[in-house]
Amino acid sequence: MNYQAILNQIQGDIQPYLGQGKVADYIPALAGINPSKFGMSIHTIDGITATIGDAQEQFSIQSISKILTLTMAVSLDDTNIWKRVGREPSGSKFNSLIQLELEQGIPRNPFINAGAHVITDLVYSHFDDPKEAILAFTRMVSMNDSISYDYVVAQSERETGNRNLAMGYFMKSFGNIENKVRDVLDVYFHQCSLAMSCTDLSKAFLYLANEGVLPTSEKTIITKKNSDRINALMLTCGMYDSVGDFAYRVGLPSKSGVGGGIVSIVPGEMVIAVWSPGLSESGNSLAGTKALELFVNYTGKTIF
Amino acid sequence: MNYQAILNQIQGDIQPYLGQGKVADYIPALAGINPSKFGMSIHTIDGITATIGDAQEQFSIQSISKILTLTMAVSLDDTNIWKRVGREPSGSKFNSLIQLELEQGIPRNPFINAGAHVITDLVYSHFDDPKEAILAFTRMVSMNDSISYDYVVAQSERETGNRNLAMGYFMKSFGNIENKVRDVLDVYFHQCSLAMSCTDLSKAFLYLANEGVLPTSEKTIITKKNSDRINALMLTCGMYDSVGDFAYRVGLPSKSGVGGGIVSIVPGEMVIAVWSPGLSESGNSLAGTKALELFVNYTGKTIF
Amino acid sequence: MNYQAILNQIQGDIQPYLGQGKVADYIPALAGINPSKFGMSIHTIDGITATIGDAQEQFSIQSISKILTLTMAVSLDDTNIWKRVGREPSGSKFNSLIQLELEQGIPRNPFINAGAHVITDLVYSHFDDPKEAILAFTRMVSMNDSISYDYVVAQSERETGNRNLAMGYFMKSFGNIENKVRDVLDVYFHQCSLAMSCTDLSKAFLYLANEGVLPTSEKTIITKKNSDRINALMLTCGMYDSVGDFAYRVGLPSKSGVGGGIVSIVPGEMVIAVWSPGLSESGNSLAGTKALELFVNYTGKTIF
Amino acid sequence: MNYQAILNQIQGDIQPYLGQGKVADYIPALAGINPSKFGMSIHTIDGITATIGDAQEQFSIQSISKILTLTMAVSLDDTNIWKRVGREPSGSKFNSLIQLELEQGIPRNPFINAGAHVITDLVYSHFDDPKEAILAFTRMVSMNDSISYDYVVAQSERETGNRNLAMGYFMKSFGNIENKVRDVLDVYFHQCSLAMSCTDLSKAFLYLANEGVLPTSEKTIITKKNSDRINALMLTCGMYDSVGDFAYRVGLPSKSGVGGGIVSIVPGEMVIAVWSPGLSESGNSLAGTKALELFVNYTGKTIF
Structure with missing residues (x-):
């Protein structure tokens, strides 16, 4: 698949969603973020990468x-x-x-x-x-x-x-x-x-897509069993109080932060990181969730 | 893979677990079941089947x-x-x-x-x-x-x-x-x-492994999207109050009943049904959960 | 004390409160009541009585x-x-x-x-x-x-x-x-x-003001100990979720109903019954509670 | 009434209860108390006093x-x-x-x-x-x-x-x-x-029995209305999670501490303080509650 083309498509689709939702404002440092920011990054275990938008910009991973x-x-x-x-x-x-x-x-x-x-x-x-x-x-x-x-x-x-x-x-x-x-x-x-970019994140969590081994360094971070388990925990507990809804819409082990970031794992294949600061009521990036839903629709890459 | 050989292996491994747990006894009809019963059945979307033990025996699917x-x-x-x-x-x-x-x-x-x-x-x-x-x-x-x-x-x-x-x-x-x-x-x-056997169950739910289409009859039961969604709901909500633990150990969309049955979906591949009446504290078949854990260990077929 | 004079005074004071609150409307028979109704009745254990307003009119005691x-x-x-x-x-x-x-x-x-x-x-x-x-x-x-x-x-x-x-x-x-x-x-x-009037109620519960004995018939209804205990239960549990507020404002063992009635006991002295259908948010008669608060202010008859 | 005689009677009756219950042990300073200690003190608003046992001994009022x-x-x-x-x-x-x-x-x-x-x-x-x-x-x-x-x-x-x-x-x-x-x-x-004795306590809270005025010094501590209200709060909320049971058995506005003390108000008449360190499951002095129950039985001094 041409992941860059898919990301480009998503960047177009996502425009109406940017700036929607509510930026986390319980601390001033987060409240000042531009709500229209949007970045997305992919790293596959085979070394393919693709990025769009503000994928290189660091944000608070929370x-x-x-x-x-x-x-x-x-x-x-x-x-x-x-x-x-x-x-x-x-x-x-x-x-x-x-x-x-x-x-x-x-x-x-x-x-x-x-x-x-x-x-x-x-x-x-x-x-x-x-x-x-x-x-x-x-x-x-x-x-x-x-x-x-x-x-x-x-x-x-x-x-x-x-x-x-x-x-x-x-x-x-x-x-x-x-x-x-x-x-x-x-x-x-x-x-x-911790301040990290989408690119940092999609690279960092590759071990969860690769049975515990970081493909970039061939270093074993955790056992395959523990890698599977963290994925399972992300799927069942990773998205605050909307894990069920997120599994229903996206269907990938994921973890979000109130800074607007989401990391999703496609086991055996890749990591996707997305960032957009506007949050839904459940505290997950609104445009980020939509972008992941589009990604799954375009690629069929859900675990279900 | 030789699924029959794997099931045979599991039948040997599972012996120490049979009779463990507590049979549901809130109604007489369930309380009278022999707690050592054990059956397991597989149907793949390609038509391969395998069974062991009491896979043909009907039980209360609850x-x-x-x-x-x-x-x-x-x-x-x-x-x-x-x-x-x-x-x-x-x-x-x-x-x-x-x-x-x-x-x-x-x-x-x-x-x-x-x-x-x-x-x-x-x-x-x-x-x-x-x-x-x-x-x-x-x-x-x-x-x-x-x-x-x-x-x-x-x-x-x-x-x-x-x-x-x-x-x-x-x-x-x-x-x-x-x-x-x-x-x-x-x-x-x-x-x-409803009284059904493992064989009935692993055949019945093939549409959830096959994007909503029953491969046996080529009949569309539900849309692909709804099939994905039911799988997501099974993973996040299907095993009473131990969905997290079950996802951690087995990692397949599954649904259990207090009659001792469990149905697990391997998306795109197969349905596994298992039955053993002894229940864990969380109300799921104890030997059945163990059998599924062994199956995933032997085959690597988890969604994570 | 001249209880009739006090009740007359209260009848004047209470006018601004009549019609306030919300009449119970979960069943049609209660919803149709005139919200401006107001009655109050006293029976002392010595046989003194006093009434005002709609004290003879029957309502749903709930x-x-x-x-x-x-x-x-x-x-x-x-x-x-x-x-x-x-x-x-x-x-x-x-x-x-x-x-x-x-x-x-x-x-x-x-x-x-x-x-x-x-x-x-x-x-x-x-x-x-x-x-x-x-x-x-x-x-x-x-x-x-x-x-x-x-x-x-x-x-x-x-x-x-x-x-x-x-x-x-x-x-x-x-x-x-x-x-x-x-x-x-x-x-x-x-x-x-049960349809009863304020007069019925203030007479009926005299045994709770008189150590378990009905002064009207000299009949022992319950033991003194059980009479004390019912009064204690009324004070701590009788006014839905505002017992504390009611004890704070009125300070008498009381029981209310969503029909707008309240019965209050002055131990050793008398029973007061009041009725007005408009309810506060906690489900107690709004004007009825006010009338009892005025009564306690005028007479000093609180248990505290 | 001869309060001293009544307290003497209670001191005899209470012997079987001393040492029962569990002394608060979450801090060493409380855990070391002799569980058989028992003291009781009365101050009436008219200046009558009576004491028994360890009524002069200071304890942690909590x-x-x-x-x-x-x-x-x-x-x-x-x-x-x-x-x-x-x-x-x-x-x-x-x-x-x-x-x-x-x-x-x-x-x-x-x-x-x-x-x-x-x-x-x-x-x-x-x-x-x-x-x-x-x-x-x-x-x-x-x-x-x-x-x-x-x-x-x-x-x-x-x-x-x-x-x-x-x-x-x-x-x-x-x-x-x-x-x-x-x-x-x-x-x-x-x-x-605060370390105080029963005698200190029964003297200190006389203002709650006397409409807000301390009879010892004729000083107004709070308004009559606020005095009534504190009594009402003590009755409905003063005994941890057994206010209803305590009101049922004793029927006086009271406040307990895990040091084993209880203060009870007889409005218009007196304050009773009692101390015994063994606590019931609800955290109130076991022998202290019993002593108050006996006092009410002997004197009829309940508010109900």
Whole structure:
């Protein structure tokens, strides 16, 4: 297939959707983004690439970073992790404390905020300098040493992060956070602030399309089984409270962030990254979701 | 691949798991089943079949019938249906009323009981004799005119169905059941009582592996898009409250029933049906889930 | 004190509040009431009476009937009753099913609908003709043999009672309803339909102001201890989801109904009954609550 | 009545109950208490006093301090307070976050922990040195300048207070905490650590039995209306999740603490304070509740 032609087609189709939705505005650094931005990038495991629009522009990857820390965590300790966090869809908002109370401080899955805190806490316990470790891992998989944290965003998150603090202390009260809550959240807010482009992202997650092996470096990042499992978790839990709707429309393991990015995996074939800051009510990029739906319609590349 | 050889291998591997778990005992007709039963059947879209064990023996398909009525419903009216039932995982027990109250009588998806009631209600409204229509559809897709309801099971369900009645009247109070609650549940209890074998099931659902077209008769049952969507719903909502765990271990769109049956779709390739009455705590066949996990390990046929 | 003068004063004060609020309209028989109706009646245990406005006019007592059946139930069996229903405020709407699910079919108290169903079920089990028994008890305490059910209201309730049916079947599924759900609810809908006047009500509940003894007939209805307890339950659970606000403003054990009636007990002294059909958001008579607040302000007769 | 004789009688009756229940052990300072301690004290508004047992011994008043700060808050600002905290029983545990989420950060009442945080936050905003102000108020109403904070207890609370921190940050995320969460909780943990005796307590709260006026000093602490209202809140919300059961058994406006203290008001007459460290499952002093029940049985002094 001529992926570049398909992306070009999508760029035309997507125009009416640009600027729709609501840009995340809970911190000033995100609120200032131009809502009409749109970029899309593909990397296949065979080395084919295609890009359109603002695919080279860095943005705040936010919750997409949860795949990075989850990958690190399963490679560090893939047994204990599942005693501290579940693998089921939550059926409720990404930042709800209700389920956490009903289920005694065990978050439903690693992609809701509380679950991501636990994963970051686990990573935290394994490194002297966890922020450095996460950054090194990110640069390694994306083969881009210029990637870094956006300290302005991280600081903003920290200042407005009362609900994340509430979750952290709540889990701590159940004994499910090992380190100091503020220290874990400091790392968490930094990972969310990672500034990456669509091109970075579609390259970085190729190991999830290639049975755990990064085709660019032939390095094994995780086992095939764990790669399959992360894909399964992305499909069932990766898109906030609209995983079902997204699976229904797009049907690819995916993870979104409130910065407007979405990463989708076509197992055995490729990674697609898309970015557009306007969000739907469920917190996923509105034009990004539409672009992925078009991509699947044009290529038939759904897992179903 | 030599599917028969793989099934034979699985039959050996599975022996330690037979008789484990708990047979559904809320009605006498199900409680009396021999817990060591085990059958498995494959139908590929190319006409290859393989079976082992009790694959020809009929059992109560229970919630697997929800795929049959959902298929009928989307072919009858695939727009209004999604105003009355969601497409998201529930994050709670299949028969919980909590979410129904919080979300004003709109069930989370068509595979929890409340959602299935709405689907049956929708089917009910389109036919003079809905029980006859569902039976005719089932016989047609499975190409087996001897399939019928088990009236003893249906009667037992009705006598113990207080929680289903509670759900039905609760949704009726929100205006989300059109017909008489008792009439809709009478049809629902009958569809659950359908007695089918693994062979029947792996043949019947071939249209979900073949873009909506039944390869046995070349008849189009639903559109490709709707076929993809039912697969997506099965993956995200088909295995009660362990969809995430099942996707993590097996990774195929599947639907289970408390009779011990599970149907799994390998899109573009085949349908696998398995039956063993012992249930895990989440209500899915314990040996059946293990058999599917082994099948995926031996064949690599996961969607991830 | 000159209670008649105080009631006259209140009748003047209350004029701006008449017609405010929303008349219960879920059944036609209630929706047709003139919203400006207002009546108030006092009976002291010493035989003093005072009335104003529409105090002689019969209206649908609705949930006030829950005191009648609770009184019957505690006199029939005051030990087992508290295994089947709690004594705590619910913290949620009178017809919520959420708590019922979280607490395994045991309603929080006898004054939410589910709790009242259990009480009616208990009464039902003790009589050949429970409807006749409840009516006889009501006539006895109010010394008015002309009181009867309003069969039009009862029939309307039955036709729109889907949520009550949902609760009944839900508790039945937990084993907490002994008789047939429809039979119990038939009695429940009849007790709610009882047509009584303010005068009837302030006379009927004098036993709750007089340590369990009806001063009019010197008949012991219940023990002093049980009388105290029903007053305590009325104070903590009698006013739907605004018991705290009502205790804060009025401070008397009270029970309201969606027909617009409220009964308040001044222990050791008197019973006050008030009626005005316009309801506040919490489902209590708006002018009735105001009238009681004025009464307490003028007389200082609060229990606090 | 001869109150001393009645207390002496109770001291005999209560022996079998001493040492029953479970001493609060979440902090070492509380866990070390002798579970057989028992004291009881009465102060009437006419100046009569009576004491038994360990009535002079200081203990940690814990949640009883919520009456002190609520009294300060209503005298400082009795309008805005009710926009930030409700007046309804919670129907759930004293430290639940579920309701807080469902009701957008507005706690149900001032006596659950979250509600007490809001009250302390409000007091905090009015004073340069809020800890000093609370201590001064406490000494003033109890006429005992030797009362002070137990800094060991306060420090222990702070170290184990993750759940309180979770609540604080959660409400902060809804905008319902004005000051820094840690600062407010520091004050809160100190007020909970106040060491007072039964005698101190029965003297301190006389204003609630005397229409807002402290009879010892003839000082008006709050208006009669606010005094009635605090009594109403104590009755409907003061005993954790067993207010209904307590009202049923004792029937007096009361507030308990996990230190084993309970304060009960007989409006117009007296205050009773009781202390015994063994707690029932609901967190109230077991022998203390029994002693109050006996007192009401012997004296008939219930509000119902």
